Amino acid sequence: MLSWKRALRPLAALLLTAVVTLTPAAAASASPAPSSGWNNYSCKPSTTHPRPVVLVHGTLGNSVDNWLALAPYLVKRGYCVFSLDYGQLPGVPFFHGLGPIDKSAEQLDTYVDKVLAATGAPEADLVGHSQGGMMPRHYLKFLGGADKVNALIGLAPDNHGTTLSGLTKLLPYFPGAADLLSATTPGLADQMAGSAFLTKLNAGGDTVPGVRYTVISTRYDEVATPYRSQYLAGPDVRNVLVQDLCSVDLSEHVAIGLWDRIAYHEVANALDPARATPTTCGSVFD
Numbered sequence: 001m002l003s004w005k006r007a008l009r010p011l012a013a014l015l016l017t018a019v020v021t022l023t024p025a026a027a028a029s030a031s032p033a034p035s036s037g038w039n040n041y042s043c044k045p046s047t048t049h050p051r052p053v054v055l056v057h058g059t060l061g062n063s064v065d066n067w068l069a070l071a072p073y074l075v076k077r078g079y080c081v082f083s084l085d086y087g088q089l090p091g092v093p094f095f096h097g098l099g100p101i102d103k104s105a106e107q108l109d110t111y112v113d114k115v116l117a118a119t120g121a122p123e124a125d126l127v128g129h130s131q132g133g134m135m136p137r138h139y140l141k142f143l144g145g146a147d148k149v150n151a152l153i154g155l156a157p158d159n160h161g162t163t164l165s166g167l168t169k170l171l172p173y174f175p176g177a178a179d180l181l182s183a184t185t186p187g188l189a190d191q192m193a194g195s196a197f198l199t200k201l202n203a204g205g206d207t208v209p210g211v212r213y214t215v216i217s218t219r220y221d222e223v224a225t226p227y228r229s230q231y232l233a234g235p236d237v238r239n240v241l242v243q244d245l246c247s248v249d250l251s252e253h254v255a256i257g258l259w260d261r262i263a264y265h266e267v268a269n270a271l272d273p274a275r276a277t278p279t280t281c282g283s284v285f286d
Helices: 009-022 070-076 101-119 136-142 167-173 177-184 196-202 253-258 261-271 281-285
Strands: 053-056 081-084 124-129 149-155 212-217 237-241
Touching (some): 053 070, 070 081, 070 261, 101 136, 124 253, 124 261, 136 149, 136 196, 149 261, 261 281
Parallel strands (some): 053 124, 149 212
């Protein structure tokens, strides 16, 4: 008689499908539209907003679809805004952030240098969704990014890994599933709570000197779970729960990055704390 574990092997693919389905930015369209108002390399930062803003998409996102709402929101407020694609896999168009995260951080390093050269600014601010809020920490900590970045703002970043609402705890019961995940989509495997990548990233503290950190989370997050694992500890850190600002905000993991203007108002506050205004439920109309 087959053991019960062996009998479950055919379900490994089903688990992997669920992991991918729950990964952020999958709700974005598969065919990116041209960006409007951002990725303008002739844009020069103003004295009011002296640093360019680099947007870092989430897993399965891309440089356009993840930012169809936030990029224009920031451009309207006078920022020079840029976005990159990273973590591409061969033969997989549009859905990025699946490659090894340390290599994605190297792509971010190159891109920030490009933006700083184009704008003439000495530093940039980074705003990332999900993996895009966590991956830059590797850049800051190991690739010299702290000298080029003033602030990192994460929208539902999986800073200490994710359990995917408990799904990752099932992996040991699906022989070969974890190895398949690591081999085919290393960017997903790197985000699992307890991964070697995250263990190295968080060893010795969450932050590096000279960078301001903001984490914006929602209690309804079903992807970067538990949501409190998104929070950072250390100097120059602000952890924000959107429901503390507007109790009726029902945004979950995808929505907080793609269209939540309560969260966006907090992004604007974090980019320009000297001109910050209170975030309330009325911020949806800002």
